[in-house]
Amino acid sequence: MVYFEMVKTALKTVLSKPATILYPVQAAKKTPISRGHVVQDGSKCISCSICVKKCPAQAIVLDKEAKTWQINRFRCVVCNSCVDTCPAKCLSMDTQYTAPATVKGIETFTITYVKPAKPEKKEEPKT
């Protein structure tokens, strides 16, 4: 017959520091590889639309004409799939979680990447 088995643990908890942190005064803990939200670097994006195809939540829309890359943060499940498959390495995972919002919106990034004129460079050594 054992009673009050919990007392020892309870006393220890009372006398030690709180296990929780004072969020938001104190920042939430995160690690260098925490999956927070996806960020796109418009200067590197080659508009290949692989991320659009590989997105399991269909959160990404790429418009080649308008040169925009859009992500619906409320659809995105932060699975890292697009970051893994991006051939140009223009997508990265930020450790900060998406801020809370009152309306569902779409975040738009502009693609500023200009295709370098490669063929001309090739011709130069020949001549």
Added chain:
Amino acid sequence: MTKQIIVPFGPQHPVLPEPIHIDLVLEDERVVDAIPSIGYIHRGFEKLVEKREFTEYVYIAERTCGICSFIHGATYCQGIEQIMNIDVPERAQYLRVIWSEFSRLHSHLLWLGLFADAFGFENLFMGAWKTREKVLDFMEETTGGRVIQGTSKVGGVRRDISSERLDRMTKDLDDLDREMKELTDVFLHDDSVRHRLRNVGTISRNDAYHLGAVGPTARGSGVAIDLRKSGYGAYDRLNVQVVTDSCGDCYSRCAVRAKELFTSTDLIRQAVKKIPEGPIDVKVTGAPDGEYFMRAEQPRGELVHYLKGNGSKFLVRSRIRTPTLTNIPPLIKMLQGCELADVPVIVLSIDPCISCTER
């Protein structure tokens, strides 16, 4: 004859946040029959397989459950690997074991906390979740996600754990063991806990087996079914101990889970000792053509992923049979003949995960 009345239990009930509805047929305070109904949150994941490539479906399979997500993802991947005859590198298999066992720790600690809450031991609930936080921290540190790990992929794993981290693991596990010992001592030895749970919701060994109980629900009744024993992944190279208890009541199911915490840390220690250096994934080409019933042990019991491909990028069928679905018939058997006041404890004792069940 006493007049029979029907009392609805759920779909919203303080004891569990998930929507399961049970119609309890009562005679005075005694439950004579229970009729379950689910289907409040059916999400149609299985149909989604026709629209997503098999390599992307991992992310969806993983999100079937918010607690044992890693094992869902890994089981799906193992099923596909089995159909396509992919030899997964040793290191990846061991990493899967490590993460799977950490998910089990996380799930069992979560459940122990909720269970303590259900029988009215608030302090113990907080204690269990405090310990669980350490497991989640490890998850986030190695995979980037606290709950949805997302590290399994067809052909291996997506992230490696550095050898320095693995070396430090043994010390971390010792600390965790010490903390869990303190916690489980309360569950196993405290008389107020025992008094509340002994002889509540008893199910015999025979009933548990024939009604298809799996996991701790079966093992609590003395049925030694543990799919890890069948040796999928790297489990065939590890010494898996099956914890059983013979009484078949709520206390037994609680004791099985409490003791399984230590078999999980033991398995992680073994895996850390044996893990070889090497690549963590292989390149996957082609598409699955064939079918396989992949079975794995989840914290709640046996999980079945039935996968069928026809040689295209899109699978024809994925059927996920989660442990809670098969634990519902034994639950009904347990409820028959119990007191109304015990119903919440009994329902929680099978560790119901309704979101899992409804895919």
Added chain:
Amino acid sequence: MTMDKQTITAIEVGKLIGSVERFRNEGYRLVQIGCTKVGDLYEINYCFDKDYHLDVVRIAIPAETEVPSISGMYWNAFIYENEMHDLFGIQVRGMNIDFKGTLIRTAEKFPFSKPPVTVTKGGKP
């Protein structure tokens, strides 16, 4: 990888009860009943397990064929049979607990009996 062995046997609907009875007598437990739509036929897999060996009995039926319930031998079969009825629209005869289509309430009736979604090259269905 060493994996558990599994055998799949295709049988006719008429022989279902007989072979399930044999499993029951040999002490197998029911793992699951799952349905798959293949073309116009519905494949129903009855999975049984004993000592980590999976035995699968398969029947293939057209939509209008009635399937006899095995809930007489395996009491827990009702949950799968009701699911099969609610999602695929398969008629099961003689279930011990018949929910009559209310176990899983779906907005669309029998969603899994609809033809599979074909995906075009652009990734859009």
